[in-house]
Amino acid sequence: MGTPPQNRWNLDSVIGLEHRIAPSYFHAAPAQVAENFERLLARDVFSEADAQFLYDWLLHRGISPGFRQMLDAWLEDELKHYQGLRRCYHALSGVAYAEMDREAAARAAQRNLEPIEDLLVDEFSILLLLAYDEIGSTYSYRRDLAEFYGHFGRRSPHRAPFGQR
Numbered sequence: 001m002g003t004p005p006q007n008r009w010n011l012d013s014v015i016g017l018e019h020r021i022a023p024s025y026f027h028a029a030p031a032q033v034a035e036n037f038e039r040l041l042a043r044d045v046f047s048e049a050d051a052q053f054l055y056d057w058l059l060h061r062g063i064s065p066g067f068r069q070m071l072d073a074w075l076e077d078e079l080k081h082y083q084g085l086r087r088c089y090h091a092l093s094g095v096a097y098a099e100m101d102r103e104a105a106a107r108a109a110q111r112n113l114e115p116i117e118d119l120l121v122d123e124f125s126i127l128l129l130l131a132y133d134e135i136g137s138t139y140s141y142r143r144d145l146a147e148f149y150g151h152f153g154r155r156s157p158h159r160a161p162f163g164q165r
C-alpha cells in the first residue's frame, strides 16, 4: 500500500520547526486569547501523542495484516499532527521541545486504556472508535481555527476564511 492521500502533506511547508509568532499578533489578539490558546495547545499536543500508545496497545492485542496496514497509515498521520502541534505550541509559548519531551514521558506513565477497553473488542469496534474520534477532532479543530489559530497567523489565500469551511 502506498502513502494514502491524507498523508501526502509536508509539515515544514505548514510551519517551520523554529517558527515563532511575531509580537504584533499578540498585541492585536483580544484579551486572554493567547493564554487560553497556550492552555489548549498544551493539552492538544499530548492527546495527539496518545495515538502511539493506542497503536502499541492494539499491536500487542493482535490484529489482522489488513488492519495493521490501515493502522500504520493512521499512526503516520497522527504523529504528523503531534509534530505539528508541538511546533504550534513552541511558536506560541516558546516552550522548548526538550521540555515537551519530559512532559510527554511523565504523562506516558499515567496512560490507561482500561476505561475504554469495552469499546475496543474487535477491529470493527476499534474502527468505530477511531472514526468517532476523527469526527470530534474535525469539529473541535475547526472551532479552534476561528477562536484561536486565526489570531496568530496569516490565512492561506487558497482557503476559505477560518471558521467558514
Ligand SMILES: [Fe+2]
Pocket: 048, 077, 078, 081, 137
Ligand atoms: Fe490527530
